[in-house]
Amino acid sequence: MTAFQELIAYQRETEALSHISERLGWDQETMMPRGSVEQRAEEMAALESVLHARRTNPRIEVWLTRAEAKTPEEARFIDLVARSYNRETRIPARLASELARLTSLSQGIWAEARAAEDPSAFLPTLEEVVRLKREQAACLSEGDLYDALVDDYEPGVTHGELGEMFDRMRPRLVALREKVLGADRKVAKLDHVFPEATQLRLARTAAAAFGYDWTRGRLDMAVHPFCSGSGNDVRITTRVVESDPFNCIYSTIHETGHACYEQGIDRQHLFSPLGRGVSMGVHESQSRIYENQLGRSAAFAGWLYTRMVDAFGDFGVDSPDAFYACVNRVNPGYIRTEADELHYNLHIMMRFDLERELIAGNLEVADLEEAWNARFEADFGVKVDRPSHGFLQDVHWSVGLFGYFPTYSLGNVYAGCLNKAMRSAVQGIDAALAEGSAKPATDWLRDNLQCFGGLRPPRETIEHACGFAPSEEPLLDYLEEKFGAIYGL
Structure with missing residues (x-):
């Protein structure tokens, strides 16, 4: 075999082992008995040691030197393997194993502390996670520690660029929020009990409407909804609050978006660096x-309203229009995953600032809760009433995902661009959504973005799909038009 063929074969086995590790993580959050936490942590650490050894194998450097790319796909494959090799060889095997073990343990400790509203049960573990992430960042960094961590989720983006984007977004978001909250038109909140089993059936129906392939996936319950897997095994999770069906339904649609991206990648890329989403x-x-843009549209909300009435009977909303407004109700709530589209990015900006300070060493873990509560009250005008509504709400820091949060807002910006391009290119999107089918939209997304996987760098992926360079303007224009209409501004 040529050097390139040998590299492909070696990488295929590494990717397969990585999938196994991911499946263990899925099991830990959905099926694993509570008493198995420590054993699973050892399993994850052992598997990470094997993966780290493979990713830093000196033979990779030899293959990279000798491999000759004959197509753009082969060149991109080589670039991605080289990037991984350069990164992994900077991280000591001991640190990679320690991080895998600790973050596996930490996740369970966080979940129990969250359920008990007991920050003191989690803070010592979080302090250790932060220490190891700072050490990891120092191994990777050629400058700013936080940038080294962001690069793991969104290659090529710096915290400076993200901060500038947030600075451009904040004034328009805050101004629109103030207009909405001061509007004469008020939107009702749901006040009803929605049984768990019925919510889950409706969530499955919604996932199918967005094209989720159930022959290659499944839906389970988790403390914090997530999507796991790629290719022919992509699993989603959700959660249920019986007073709030939107939590379950829209968490499921959100995770279906992740899943359809992975299911939509060209299958020839399976078990290769091209066979996964290019960035978070x-x-x-x-x-x-x-x-x-699709699930909370007036068209899809009208279809969902009929399904809700069929499933739950009279739940206090008397028309599709009122239901559409209810689905998009603006409220400065505590929980990021339940936030409306206006407040969501403000949640992310707060987390972005706090975790930058943590990694830089300017904020100590012992002071995190106080800093969170003060910032939340300043940004949202509401005092945090309990830790699970504050800094304990998200799973990310417990599992070491520092640098991940800003990609949510970057994803919103990219989504605004994609929505603009898609609606210019495709007729009949809303007509189909009104019938309970997202197919015209999801076909366009699959053909113009999803199928390519990691073939292009992130910004190029968006620009290729849209035909223009990404910016925050389409998102902000969409929000102003949408909420201006709902609230009669």
Whole structure:
């Protein structure tokens, strides 16, 4: 075999082992018995040691030196393997194993502390996670520590660029929020009990409407909804609050967006670096456009309203228009995953600032809760009433995902661009959504973005799909038009 063929074969086995590790993580959050946490942590650490050894194998450098790319796809394959090799060889095997073990343990500790509203049970573990992430960042960094972590989720983007984007977005978001909250037109909140089993049936119906392939996936329950897997095994999770069916339904649609991206990648790329979503920002563009521009549209809300009445009877909303407004109700709530489209990015900006300070060492873990509560009250005008509504609400920091949060807002920006391009290119999107089918929209997304997987860098992926360079303007224009109409501004 040629050097390139040998590299492909070696990488295929590494990717397969990585899929196994991901499946263990899925099992830990959905099926694993509570008493198995420590054993699973050892399993994850052992598997990470094997993966780290493979990813840093000196033979990779030899193959990279000798491999000759004959097509753009082969060149991109080589670039992605080289990027991984350069990154992994900077991280000591001991650190990679310690991080895998600790974050596996930490996740369970966080979940129990969250359920008990007991920050003191989690803070010592979080302090250790932050220490190891700072050490990891120092191994990778050629400058700013936080940039080294962001690069793991959105290659090529710096915290400076993200901060500038947030600075451009904040004034328009805050101004629109103030107009909405001061509007004479008020939107009712649901006040009804929605049984769990019925919510889950409706969530499955919604996932199918957005094209989720149930022959290659499944839906389970988790403390924090997520999507796991790629190719022919892509699993989604959701959660249920019986007073709030939107939590379940729209979390499911959100995760379906992630899943359809992975299911939509050309299968010839399976078990290769091209066979996964190119970045978390691009990934979030899919989950957010499915959830918001499509799932919270007037057309789909009208279809969902009929399904809700069939499933739950009279639940206090008397028309599709009132239901559409209810689905998009603006409220400065505590929980990021339940936030309306206006407040969501403000949630992300707060987390972005706090975790930058943590990684830089300017904010200590012991002071995190106080800093969170003060910032939340300043940004949202509401005092945090309990830790699970505050800094304990998200799973990300417990599992070491520092640098991940800003990709949610970047995904919103990308989704705004994709929505603009898609609606210019495709007729009949709303007509289909009104019939309970997202197919015209999801076909366009699959053909113009999803099928390519990691073939292009993130911004190029969006620009190729849209035909123009991404910016925050289409998102902000969409929000102003949508909420201006709902609230009669």
